[in-house]
Amino acid sequence: MKSARPRTVGALLVALALLVMFALAACGETKNSSDTGSSTQSQQGASSTASGANPDAPIKKGLKTVSIPKQLGNPYEEYEHSGIDEALKELGGSNRITGPTDAGASTQIPIINAAVQQKPNAIIIAGNDPNAVAPALKQAAQRGVKIVGMDSDVAPEARSVFINQVTTQLVGEGQVKSIAKEIGNKGQIAILSATANATNQNAWIKVMKEELKKPEYKDIKLVKVAYGDDDDQKSFQQTQGLIQAYPNLKGIISPTTVGVAAAARYLSTSPQKGKIKLTGLGFPNQMRKFVKNGTVDEFQLWVPKDVGYLAGQAAAALVSGRITGKEGEKFKAGRLGDYTIGPNGEIVLGPLTTFTKDNIDKFDF
Amino acid sequence: VQAETITSPDAPPVAGAASPRDWRRVLGRWETLLIALLAVLAVVGQLISPEFLTTDSFTTGSLDLSEIALMALPLAMVIVAAEIDLSVASVLALSSALMAYLWNHGQPVETIIPICLIAGAVCGAFNGVLVTRFGLPSLAVTIGTLALFRGLAFVVIGDDSVTDFPVTWTDRAFGNFAGTFVPNTIVLFAVLAAAFAVLLHATPFGRSVFAIGANQEAAYFSGLRVKRIKLILFTLSGAVAALAGVVITLRNSTGAANVGQGFELSAVTAVLLGGVSIFGGRGTIAGVILALFLLGGIQKALLLSESISSYWIQIVTGALLVGSVLGPNLARRVAGARRRSRSQQEEDS
Numbered sequence: 001m002k003s004a005r006p007r008t009v010g011a012l013l014v015a016l017a018l019l020v021m022f023a024l025a026a027c028g029e030t031k032n033s034s035d036t037g038s039s040t041q042s043q044q045g046a047s048s049t050a051s052g053a054n055p056d057a058p059i060k061k062g063l064k065t066v067s068i069p070k071q072l073g074n075p076y077e078e079y080e081h082s083g084i085d086e087a088l089k090e091l092g093g094s095n096r097i098t099g100p101t102d103a104g105a106s107t108q109i110p111i112i113n114a115a116v117q118q119k120p121n122a123i124i125i126a127g128n129d130p131n132a133v134a135p136a137l138k139q140a141a142q143r144g145v146k147i148v149g150m151d152s153d154v155a156p157e158a159r160s161v162f163i164n165q166v167t168t169q170l171v172g173e174g175q176v177k178s179i180a181k182e183i184g185n186k187g188q189i190a191i192l193s194a195t196a197n198a199t200n201q202n203a204w205i206k207v208m209k210e211e212l213k214k215p216e217y218k219d220i221k222l223v224k225v226a227y228g229d230d231d232d233q234k235s236f237q238q239t240q241g242l243i244q245a246y247p248n249l250k251g252i253i254s255p256t257t258v259g260v261a262a263a264a265r266y267l268s269t270s271p272q273k274g275k276i277k278l279t280g281l282g283f284p285n286q287m288r289k290f291v292k293n294g295t296v297d298e299f300q301l302w303v304p305k306d307v308g309y310l311a312g313q314a315a316a317a318l319v320s321g322r323i324t325g326k327e328g329e330k331f332k333a334g335r336l337g338d339y340t341i342g343p344n345g346e347i348v349l350g351p352l353t354t355f356t357k358d359n360i361d362k363f364d365f
Numbered sequence: 366v367q368a369e370t371i372t373s374p375d376a377p378p379v380a381g382a383a384s385p386r387d388w389r390r391v392l393g394r395w396e397t398l399l400i401a402l403l404a405v406l407a408v409v410g411q412l413i414s415p416e417f418l419t420t421d422s423f424t425t426g427s428l429d430l431s432e433i434a435l436m437a438l439p440l441a442m443v444i445v446a447a448e449i450d451l452s453v454a455s456v457l458a459l460s461s462a463l464m465a466y467l468w469n470h471g472q473p474v475e476t477i478i479p480i481c482l483i484a485g486a487v488c489g490a491f492n493g494v495l496v497t498r499f500g501l502p503s504l505a506v507t508i509g510t511l512a513l514f515r516g517l518a519f520v521v522i523g524d525d526s527v528t529d530f531p532v533t534w535t536d537r538a539f540g541n542f543a544g545t546f547v548p549n550t551i552v553l554f555a556v557l558a559a560a561f562a563v564l565l566h567a568t569p570f571g572r573s574v575f576a577i578g579a580n581q582e583a584a585y586f587s588g589l590r591v592k593r594i595k596l597i598l599f600t601l602s603g604a605v606a607a608l609a610g611v612v613i614t615l616r617n618s619t620g621a622a623n624v625g626q627g628f629e630l631s632a633v634t635a636v637l638l639g640g641v642s643i644f645g646g647r648g649t650i651a652g653v654i655l656a657l658f659l660l661g662g663i664q665k666a667l668l669l670s671e672s673i674s675s676y677w678i679q680i681v682t683g684a685l686l687v688g689s690v691l692g693p694n695l696a697r698r699v700a701g702a703r704r705r706s707r708s709q710q711e712e713d714s
Contacts, residue, residue, distance in 0.1 A: 030473040031529065072675065098668075101676055105526060105621045106613060111675065113425035114668030117416040131528035132617035135539045155528075 053329050057321040063093025065315050066115040067124040067308075070152070071103040076283075076304055077126065079365040080151060083308025084124055084315075090334055091316050095124075105129035112136040122146040122315035124308075127154035134158035146318040150311040160318055160325035161345045163311040165302040166352060168200070171255065172207025174300055174352035175279060176217065179251045182277035182297050186219040187250030190242045192263055192280075194230040194256040204255050223249070228259045235262035243272060254280035260299060264290035284355050284363040291357050300352040304365055307349055310336055314347060395640030395693070399655040406662045414669035420546040426665040428539075428616070431550035432457060432609035433628055434657050437635040438554075438561040439602040441653045444636050445565065446598055447578040447645025448496060448503040453606040454628035455514035456488045458621075460610025462518035465527035465620025474534050474615075481607050488514055489603020496599065497592035503599075511629065518622035526621035530614070538615035550612050557605070562650040574598065578645025634682050635660055638689040660685070 067084045069077040081097045088095040098115065100107035108128055113136055115123055123145055127133050130153060137147050137158040147154075149162035156162070179189055191208065193201045205225060212222055223246050228235025235258055243249060243266075254260040260280030264287060267273050274294050282299040290296045313333035314323070323329040325345045333339050339347050355363065391397060410417035427434075436453045443450045460481045467477045488510070495506045542552045565571040576584040577591050585591045614620045639656035641648025663681055667673050 030471050031468050096671060098675065101679055102626060104626045105619050105624050106617045109617065110425070110429040110664065110668055113429065114665065117419070117421055117425070117669060118414070118671065129526055129528075129617075129619050129621065131526070132619035132621075135535070135616075135618065 053324045053326070054321050055323075055330065059091050059316055059322075060121065060320045061092060063088060063091060063122075063316055063319060064118075064120045065093065065095045065122045065124060065312065066118070066120045067095055067097050067150075067311075068108055068111055068115070068126070069097065069099040070108075070126050070128045072099045072101055076365065077151075080126075080304035080308045083305035083310075084312040085308075086305070087309045087312025087316070087334060091312075093121075093316065095312065096120075100128075103128050105132045108133050109136045112140060116140045116143060116145055119143075120145060121319040122148060124148045124150055124311045124315055125154060125159075126151035128152075130155045146315060148311050148315045148318065151307060156344055159345070161314050161323070161341060161347055163307055163314060164346050164348045165304075165307045166350075167348055168203045169207055170348070170351050171204045171281070172211055174354075175204070175253050175255055175281075176208050176211040178279040178298055178300055178354060179253050179277065180217055180220060182279060183220070183250040185216065188221050188223045188246055188248050189251040189253065190224045190226060190246065190249060191222065192226050192228055192235060192238055192242070192252055192254040192256075192259045194228065194259060196227045198230075201255060208253065228254075228256070228262060230256055230258045232258055232262045235259045236266050239263040239266040243270070243276065249276055251277040251279070254278065254282075256280065257282050257286065257301075261286045261290075264296050268293060268295040281352075282355075283365060284360050285365060287355070288360055291355070291360050298354050298356045300354050302349055303353050303363065306336060306353075309334065310339070310347065310349055314339075396649065396652050396655055399638075399640070399652065399659060403655065403659055403662065406659060406666065410662060410666035410669075413666050414671075416669055417666055422665050422669070424541065424546045424548060426661045427551045428548045429664070430631075430657060430661040431548065431554060431616070432613045432625060433631045433635060433660075434551075434554045435557060435609040435612065436602075436606050436628065436632045437639075437653055437657060438557055438650065439598065439605045440632050441636045441639065441641050441648060441650060442561065442565055442571075442574055443503075443598045443602050444633075444641050444643065445578045445645060445648045446574045446595055447581065448595060448598070449507060449633070450489075450492060450503065450599060450602045451507040451629045451633070452488070452492060452510040452514055453602060453609075453632055454625045455511045455518065456485050456603050456606035457610035457613065457625045457628060458518040458623070459488065459514045459521070460485050460607035461614040461620045461624050462522040462622045464611060464614045465522045465525070468530060468620065469527055474531065478611055481611050482604050485607020485610070486600050486604040489600040489606070490596065492603065493596035493599030497595050515622070522620065522622050524622075526619050528619050530618050530620070534615050535618040538612055539618075550616060553612070558650060558654060565650055570594070570597075575646055578642075578647070580646070630686070631660065631682060634686040634689070638685050640689075640693075642693065643690050656689075 065084065065088055067081050069081055071077070084095045098111055100111055105128055108125065109132065112123065112133060116139070123140060125133065125147070127149060134155040134157070137154060141147055147159040149159040151165065153162045183189065191205060193205060209222065211217065212220055224242060226238040226242055228238045239252065239262065242252065252263055254263050260278065260282040263278055267276060267278055268290055278296050279299050281301050283301065287296060287299055310333050314331070317323045317331040318325065323331050323341060325341065327341055327343050329341045331339060341347055407418060416422060436457065440450055440453060463481050463484055464477050467480060492503070492507055492510055495501050496503045537549055540549055541547060542549050565574060573584065573589045573594055576589060577594060581591060613624055635656045636653055637643055638659065639648065639653030641653065660682070664678055667678050667681065668675065
């Protein structure tokens with residue numbers, strides 16, 4: 001412990017820095033230089049699905065799949081993944097659900113790697129981050145594991161097909177149709193959205209506005225888009241505000257689960273209960289009492305379990321060679337019927353499911 | 366079992382001939398215990414899944430742990446000096462976010478990496494200045510900067526993630542070294558581990574770190590520049606955490622502010638499980654490396670099991686953390702009690 005210390009430390013620090021620099025030796029690409037990855041990567045991905053599909057191939061026996069939610073302990077996702085279990089059981093196979101305990105960008109990678117070692121036929125994944133999981137999924141695909149994206153997509157070159165619960169177009173169309181039916185195609189309506197910059201909300205609202213231009217909706221007038229910020233209290237107050245500001249308001253669309261529940265809660269205790277119609281995207285468990293007490297006639301959403309079920313069926317079809325993931329290929333998805341693969345390997349579950357007092361008790365989510 | 370096999374180095378020599386004493390010393394080393402635990406893990410892991418003892422497990426398991434492994438090296442030195450740095454995972458995230466930001470603004474990766482390392486060093490130095498110049502406890506300071514740096518990361522890049530890093534770089538971070546099954550990131554770790562082992566165990570600087578950890582007052586009065594050394598340690602910790610941030614960004618080809626949440630827990634666990642005393646003054650880099658193998662192995666075994674939920678990884682990590690602090694403590698108490706009873710007997714006779 002003499003005075004040579006600082007020099008030694010300095011030398012070591014410099015050495016460390018140099019080592020790091022050498023270990024990560026250079027070649028000078030920037031974002032703007034032409035070749036940034038995805039192009040070369042997609043070529044690799046495409047070649048693995050080159051062989052043709054045989055729609056009549058028998059379903060492989062004893063199918064084993066692993067499904068990876070974004071995070072364990074989320075009731076919505078558990079319900080969604082129970083659909084995969086159902087599909088696999090129906091086809092004589094089995095599914096195992098395994099996932100990370102938090103939804104960080106890279107937390108699914110160890111799970112994928114371990115799943116691959118167990119040699120399943122397919123992995124069904126709802127990606128936390130589309131690209132972080134891509135290298136691990138591509139490696140899995142190289143070892144013959146089929147990859148199905150579900151719910152939130154992963155990089156297209158890292159999976160064969162993606163099960164989309166709904167499209168923007170279908171949400172916009174479905175919601176307008178629902179409110180038009182409730183108010184008899186006539187009168188003022190308002191939209192209670194989440195935040196003003198929520199991408200999905202704004203895309204849906206844009207479609208709704210396009211829809212309202214159609215001749216059959218000519219007597220419906222959209223008077224206001226209000227924002228409840230996906231906050232229960234604020235959505236409640238915004239509903240109140242809408243009703244005070246527009247005495248002739250006939251209906252409200254709230255395409256957010258928080259908003260529609262708050263609006264229903266306000267309406268259920270107001271004199272306008274049953275007079276002002278409400279629809280939106282909601283969870284049956286949150287909306288059940290408002291449907292039963294007459295506040296809400298109907299609302300919509302996709303059925304998460306069906307998303308999983310379709311993913312399970314698609315995985316089985318992929319493994320058995322009935323589909324390869326190319327656009328235009330068709331397959332039969334058990335109780336849900338026939339599906340066609342769309343552009344970019346996307347399979348859309350279908351139009352929104354409408355929940356009314358007649359069918360709501362069949363759903364528990 | 367633990368209490369018997371671990372005797373702290375400062376315990377008085379046990380009566381008996383010279384050779385059994387040496388034998389006992391080897392047995393009593395924490396590293397020996399870790400090797401024994403690794404052997405047990407190998408058997409248990411193989412029982413859980415026949416896939417456990419494969420090169421595949423090593424490749425993916427070590428890749429998954431590479432950032433934590435990198436961060437554990439300087440953290441071990443910080444803890445030997447009787448301080449702690451809980452902000453490492455947040456520095457990693459800030460580095461990842463910064464990388465994403467700079468890449469989006471047209472910088473080449475070759476420029477981004479040194480900038481990230483410098484930014485990490487600045488973060489570390491910030492911790493170091495608060496601890497050494499303002500005399501604040503590092504536990505409080507780094508819990509604060511844990512939140513602060515993570516928050517900054519979100520300010521830099523928001524909820525976005527940037528993903529179009531060049532393949533040459535992402536392949537480097539994801540790939541294996543020269544056709545072997547050893548990931549490149551682990552080669553990087555090995556190089557740094559060797560450097561840190563030399564720094565801690567074979568330089569005057571390393572000796573002074575031990576001296577500070579064992580008794581800061583004494584170290585100060587024997588002329589060591591305590592504050593300066595600690596400042597260097599925190600700076601190193603920040604820089605290496607930023608390097609880990611670069612690695613995780615390229616390895617996942619994703620720069621985002623939410624990466625590595627909770628990594629500080631795993632890194633601290635690796636260090637303490639590696640036999641570094643939480644009270645400072647004791648520990649080896651070799652022990653930390655063994656502990657990393659143990660942690661990675663346990664994680665892999667749990668993941669490979671078809672019936673154990675991944676919640677158990679957290680439970681086991683937590684239990685190991687408590688156990689590795691409790692173990693030596695109990696051992697010391699037992700040794701102390703024995704010593705007392707022995708001196709009692711001698712007085713009686």
